[in-house]
Amino acid sequence: MRGIVKHFPGAKALDGVDLEVRPGEVHCLLGQNGAGKSTLIKVLAGAHRPDSGEITWAGEPLTLTSPVAALRAGIATMYQELDVVDGLTVAENVYLGHELATAGVTQRRTVRRRVAEVLARLGHADISPQKEVGELSAAGKQVVSMARALSHDARLIIMDEPSAVLDSEEVANLFRVVRGLTAAGVAVLYISHRLEEIRQIGDRITVLKDGRTVAENLAVADTPTRELIRLMTGRAVDQVFPARTPVAAGAEEVLQVEGLGLRGSFSDVSFTVRAGEVVGLAGLVGSGRSEILETVFGARRATSGSVRVGGRTLRPGSVPAAVSAGIGLAPEERKSQGLLLDEPVYRNVTLSTFSRFAAGPVLDERGERRAAAEQIAALELRPSDPDRPIRTLSGGNQQKAMLARWLVHGCRVLLLDEPTRGVDVGARAEIYALVHALAEAGNAVVVVSSEIEEVLGLSHRVLVVAEGRVLHTGPSDEIDEHRVLDLVMEGSAA
Amino acid sequence: MSESLPPSLATAGGVPPDPDRPAPLERGAGGAGHVAAPGRRGLPGGGLGRNLGLVIALVALGVVGVVTAGDRFASLDNVMTILRLAAIYGVLAVGMTFVITGGGIDLSVGSVLGLASVWASTLATQAMTESFHWIVMVFTALAVGVVCGVINGALIAYGKVVAFIATLAMLVAARGIAEIIANRRTQIVEVDSFLDTFRAELLGVSVSIWLFAAVAVAGWFLLNRTTFGRRTVAVGGNPEAARLAGIRVRRHTLYLYALSGLTAGIAGVMMLARTTSGSSTNGSLYELDAIAMVVVGGTLLAGGRGTIVGTVLGVLIFTTLTNIFIQNNLSTSAQSVAKGLIIVVAVLLQQRLATRTPRART
Incomplete structure (x- = not known):
């Protein structure tokens, strides 16, 4: 063919x-x-x-x-x-x-x-x-x-x-x-x-x-x-990753993950993310990277270990607890896990915050639309009409809507699972710039990607994951694609 | 510019939004609930166009009624008769609209209605009512409804029983309990204050019709203007997305069935007032009519889109049809055939509308 x-x-x-x-x-x-x-x-x-x-x-x-x-x-x-x-x-x-x-x-x-x-x-x-x-x-x-x-x-x-x-x-x-x-x-x-x-x-x-x-x-x-x-x-085209802003010395460790494990999936995962820092998880499909994010978020109930945000331990297995502590997840399968495809953009953006706008039980749709429109403008989401069904947007703009949801929420920790999956090559640069901007604004960001270059290019520090174990943790400048591949291969063979 | 992002962001763009690759197809496509229907903006009841179609259908039925039954049909008395018939179904259907919009189904409402009417009319309840107030009977019926709904909801949300099965079990069990309590006898309501209250008229319109109107308006407001309604649409449209946005999906599911139980309880009170008796056969097969009315009204059976206005129109279409058949002395069997046809036509139209919109996945 x-x-x-x-x-x-x-x-x-x-x-x-x-x-x-x-x-x-x-x-x-x-x-x-x-x-x-x-x-x-x-x-x-x-x-x-x-x-x-x-x-x-x-x-x-x-x-x-x-x-x-x-x-x-x-x-x-x-x-x-x-x-x-x-x-x-x-x-x-x-x-x-x-x-x-x-x-x-x-x-x-x-x-x-x-x-x-x-x-x-x-x-x-x-x-x-x-x-x-x-x-x-x-x-x-x-x-x-x-x-x-x-x-x-x-x-x-x-x-x-x-x-x-x-x-x-x-x-x-x-x-x-x-x-x-x-x-x-x-x-x-x-x-x-x-x-x-x-x-x-x-x-x-x-x-x-x-x-x-x-x-x-x-x-x-x-x-x-x-x-x-x-x-x-590998990269489909050469992507220029924007220069990383160094993490401020003494920045608070916003997210602390300790000894986290999920039976049958991964075990003993520990890492911290400081405000303004991007931490990447590199690994192949089935390495447990998505499961780690979902467990941090409470979408899966950890069988061991703890997650702390700003020093406070989160109740395991509770998404509402994670969300109210300020964690946001942009899931891997945007359409099936993240969006109400037939609903307008603004309702997707305010899906986790609409009750905050509401006066008691009564919705404030005007307020929601205004807040959504603000983020739509800030993230340059196109088309900018907040009333359009989100189904009609491109993958990159749907991803921006997911980010907008957590920005409206005021999240401090953003977990991005395959942020450029289903995003056109051209629009990826925008998402990359956005991830950096989010970090610069003081958020702690965790990025998972199958593309090793992407993880290395985006993050300050990298965790290499294989077979549900963290094989390596270190600054992304000190490791290159080849070393990551070696680690992944060793880990997968084990 | 939002405060949460630095100005550097503004320069980050500049790449046109090309069509993207799709979400991967390797994993099973997400819930079946979101393949249909175009997005609706905040129109009351969801989609004026569709409701217009229902109004036209209702008007057409009215014309048929006038032509075939003349003044017998087109009298104020008869309109009130239709509305009184619509009231009980309507209250059930409003509750059902919430459950279906939330991605579920409640087969038990007819039986729960029966159980509520029997329990509220037992000698013990009536004796207590004599010494206190008619409110005791009402409260009993509503409590029975809510408890049945909570049991349904708990089984479905926390016990992970399929809604069809859980509420089917309740359908059978509630009917059985009603028979045991009633000892297969019909219990006559002898509390005059209760009958006086619910059989009264207000401005020439009977109380049951007012109740239906109140439930419909409250339901419309709840579905379209409150956080509860938004959650219902989210949970029905994409439960996983709702969960990952921090919505307590299971708790909300429980609430939905409790709400449906509550409306069944209200309908039970109305039934008691209409028939002046509590019988274990009250409300038999009403659940099927209620579901049909909701679906004909345009609420998506797969969840994620619901319309109270449509439901009310669906209720009126069905009850007007029934009335026309009665006025023309036609058999109930012919009536059932006509209802069946309406359901099929309505669902076919719904599918037409759904397939006209592009689908992201096949």
């Missing part, structure tokens, strides 16, 4: 993606969250239609109008969330949507025999076609999902993070199956965050970033892992 572009309202999910998969190979697709992998898969599966670009299939141009069209062409997809129906049997699941039937009556015996054949081919003759899928393990469901893909005579199977729910033994079996498929000439497009898996199973790699292909057809054997991480986390 060449030059695939997919727009969503107010956003560009894919911006010129090239991908080439050969028969019989395992082609790996790499990229951070939000790089556009899932959108690309949906285009290939016929669930989304691209706005431009073309797909060539076995030498012929191909237009995928629906998932059924994709299946007919021989492209089968195994989605990240297992798409099997628990209440049906294995056989019924495999033939779901293309039941073998004579005049509406399913040919149970034929189906059973064919499913048994497919399962045997997958090395899972032990799974009975009559078993209810709900009784199977996650790995078993994965096999069923794969059997379904095979039942379509697929020549390209897309596997979206197939190993996410599997343990290592099951992964080994998955790989065996994948090798069997490729030996039979089936192409596999394999998506995973786990780089070591890609090493084991992959033939060639394509890396996506910000909806573009940044590297194409890298041979797995010749590409070092750190190069892959660099491609995924």
Whole structure:
């Protein structure tokens, strides 16, 4: 496929993606969250239609109008969330949507025999076609999902993070199956965050970033892992980070996090942030960085440790306690975690403060609008109409609205999770300047980003996180991208 | 320029707001609640255009009524009859509007109404009322309603039981308790002061209609002009965003069901006054009508957008329809078919409106 572009309202999910998969190979697709992998898969599966670009299939141009069209062409997809129906049997699941039937009556015996054949081919003759899928393990469901893909005579199977729910033994079996498929000439497009898996199973790699292909057809054997991480986390364009204002000597330690832990996610995280300081958390997806922020904010209840703001210990697991102590969080998933998309901008800005404007229980919408308009002007939020539904704003301006919410609140501690996620490259400079301005104004800022350059460029001090542990804490001038990558790789390997 | 930011910020801009990349799609898209409907500005009841459609529907029904039943329909007496019928449903529907806007559903209101009417008309309550005041009966009914609502809310908000199931359980249980208390007998209200108060007329309009009007106005104010209403919209529109903004989502959910219980209690009092008896079958299946009226009125079943004006119009449309069928001596079965059609048409229209707006995610 060449030059695939997919727009969503107010956003560009894919911006010129090239991908080439050969028969019989395992082609790996790499990229951070939000790089556009899932959108690309949906285009290939016929669930989304691209706005431009073309797909060539076995030498012929191909237009995928629906998932059924994709299946007919021989492209089968195994989605990240297992798409099997628990209440049906294995056989019924495999033939779901293309039941073998004579005049509406399913040919149970034929189906059973064919499913048994497919399962045997997958090395899972032990799974009975009559078993209810709900009784199977996650790995078993994965096999069923794969059997379904095979039942379509697929020549390209897309596997979206197939190993996410599997343990290592099951992964080994998955790989065996994948090798069997490729030996039979089936192409596999394999998506995973786990780089070591890609090493084991992959033939060639394509890396996506910000909806573009940044590297194409890298041979797995010749590409070092750190190069892959660099491609995924590196800068798309050269960003000039504004000069940091040094933190005033003797600035108060506004946020003190001590021995914070969340069972199953991270443990023993300690750091402090002074007024005017930006502290960055660097780490890969799944390192626990977002969970750390959410736990500091009280959105998750810490299983150990404490969070203090201005010397006062916060009640654990209470967002209202954190908010009233002056902590604000701009969450990673802005749309699903932060905004009321159909509500006007000003109500989103005052979502945490509307009761403060209110006289008793009665809202003061004029006051709210005025306060929101002030921040809209200060943050140069465009369009500046406070009554517009926030859905119609671009990602960068939605992010500004999130910041405006906490500025109206008068926060002293701002936790920014992926502040430039879904923000156009051009608008990022504005967000960076904003983060610095917030720090200069005396706020304590914590930034989480998948982009190591961004963390290093924005913050005064950096914490490197991997596998839920803090591996390194120090000034960001004394560490560079390579050192962070080394730490992350060591930590992830451990 | 805000005080919270230094002037240096003003120079930070200068890059045009290009369309951005979307939020990542790797994780499951957030709650299903916010895929529909354009944003509404602070219009009373949410969207004049939609309410205009309902008004037109109501006027059309009126024309049908006049044409088919003539003066029997178009008399002041009959209008009052329609309004009296609307009153009980209307009070329930206002409470239901809050629950649905907040992203929930309350199937128990009909049963709770029945239980409230039975409890308020037991011999013991009436005996106490004789020696004190009719307010005792009212208080009993309201308390029963609120307690049932709090139980619903606690199960849903803190017990994490799905609203449909929790309130379905209450529907069955409240009806059962009412039967036990009433011993399957109808309890006649013999407290004259109670009947005198609630069967009276004020300026030629019966008290129950005034009550409906008061509940509707209070509901409109609560939903559109208070922090409670704002929280309701936030909790229904995107509970996670509301939680991360510091709103106590669970507590608010509890309040919503308590409010719905309270309106069921009020409706119970009105029912007692209308039928002069407490019966365990009072309010049977009213919950379905109330939900239908709310949805026809334009409140989004997925939560996040609600309109009291629309609900009132929905109530009037349904009760006018019922009245037309009665005036023309048509069967209640035909009436049910017509109601079903109205619900389908209204929801289809709602979906049309919803799909016309762009969606950020698919």
